Amino acid sequence: MKTPSAGTPISPFALLRAFMPFGGKGTLQAAMQDQLNVTWCGLSGSGTSAIYATLLALRKHSDKTEIILPAYTAPSLILPIRKAGLTPVLCDISPETLNSGSKEILPYVGSNTLGIMPVHMFGLPTDVPEMNRQLKNEPIFTIEDAASAMGAEIDNIPVATQSDVGVYSFNRGKNLSTFTGGAVMTNREDLIQDINTEINAFPTPDFKYALKIRTFSVALSLVVHPFWYSLLLPFASKFKYTSLHTDFHTWSYTPYQSRLGLKLIRKLETFTQKRANNANFLIQALSDIDGIKLPTVLANSRPAYNQFPILLPDETTRETVHQAILKTGLEATLLYPDPIHRLYSDIWDGQGTDPFPNATTISKRILLIPVHPLVPKRALERAVEAIAQTLKTI
Ligand SMILES: Cc1ncc(COP(=O)(O)O)c(C=O)c1O
Incomplete structure (x- = not known):
């Protein structure tokens, strides 16, 4: 029996519900706002595009252009930064925590810093409250990348909700997966409208991609189980990432994924x-x-x-x-x-x-x-x- 590296248990009932466009109470967006106790949550087709929308929105609030992030994290994070016309500035990590914390990130803050992007690697929280405390009087945004850390908390408060903006990913390797997807959270009233505008500008997936999301989410619900994974491994391995991404899609999150996500977030x-x-x-x-x-x-x-x-x-x-x-x-x-x-x-x-x-x-x-x-x-x-x-x- 082979056990895959990542997996969200998706029940047949959750899938069935996702396939039914009508009925059911509540939305994923409202459930996240409620469960995470955050003023606003927006949904996007990926964590990367959620970050991209955020950065485009932040550009409207400042002329500065540098984003500080860890040198050891998802390499694809460079893409939304550059696509938004910004410059990535790397910093080292702590070999103890495997994260970039305030000690590693803050020395890089300078006169052209638009924001810092601390990442909670592998779901291990980094000391974001400390960074925010030290930056309190600076006009610098903190964009918390909690792509892999949904469910994590610092001081009993969910990660991604303690900064100017926070992001989760619903990608297939993440803690909750709807095959693809991302969420962006903020408590800052002055940012909500701008981020929402950017997210709403993303196109609806075409028929082919919408079909792919449905097919793959069903396949994913099977291959997370060791029995099915062992059986389907030769097929599943064809869909693993093997090369460095050079671009990313900006499809919007689909209603099908929202319905599935709503079932999953309760778990x-x-x-x-x-x-x-x-x-x-x-x-x-x-x-x-x-x-x-x-x-x-x-x-x-x-x-x-x-x-x-x-x-x-x-x-x-x-x-x-x-x-x-x-x-x-x-x-x-x-x-x-x-x-x-x-x-x-x-x-x-x-x-x-x-x-x-x-x-x-x-x-x-x-x-x-x-x-x-x-x-x-x-x-x-x-x-x-x-x-x-x-x-x-x-
Ligand atoms: C730390 C981190 N940030 C951002 C992302 C991007 O998320 P997505 O794959 O949903 O675009 C990932 C995905 O691997 C990640 O690991």
Whole structure:
């Protein structure tokens, strides 16, 4: 049996409801506003386009052009920044938290900073309240990227709701998936209209793409289960991302996805708890094994582990351990194999000292273990055994 790296349990009932355009109470937008206690939530066809709409809106509020973000995160984040006519400014990460926190981000703030974009990597919260406290008197926006962190909290408040703007993703690898999609949240009355205008300008998906969303969301509801994933793996693997994206779509979020999302958001707490149980099992089982380092979790925070990151001593050991886990059937992954500055030669030409050494080192040492709600406990136990055995023999 093979267990996929990511998965949202989508019941046949939720799918059936999504296919029925009429009836049913409430909207995803209202449910998110209510559940997250946020003034306004807008929905978009992807997390990337939600960020893009946000940046276009923020441009109307300032002439500044720089956005500060971690060198180690989703490389696709460069695309909406550049498409909005802005300049990405990278900063390093902490090798302890695997995030860029106030210590890493704030030294880069300058006279041309439009905003900072802290990212809650893998669902591990970064210290956004501290950044906001320090920037309180500055005309600088905080755009919280919680694409992988839906369900996480800092001081009992959901991430993505404590800054000027926050974003979640509903992509297929995320904590709640409607195949694609993104949400943008703000409590700032002066930003709502501008972001909403940008999102509403996105075109409705054409027939082909709308059909793809429906077909793939049904397929996704099956392949998250180890039985179906094992059966359909040769087919499913054709749809995995393998190359660096050079552009992104700006389709709007569909009513079908909203109906599906509404069913799923009600389960967010259950799913987050299952992720936490799986992660806690790994923390207990792995913390005494020599050669493994676990991430430091921010105090007063509740992670919503998208996947569970572990650090191995070096790239060769990581590869050996990765192969050993894969042999057990659990699909551990190497996300992201390279930091952003090593992918874009116009950001760093590769000459001289590496400007973001922690980002580079972590990208070579990190291994992600699936902890989504459909990972069987036995799969985690087997993976732990494989890790322990492999490290003993190295
Ligand atoms: C940290 C982060 N930000 C933004 C995104 C973009 O989200 P989407 O895939 O919905 O466009 C991703 C997706 O992988 C991500 O991991």
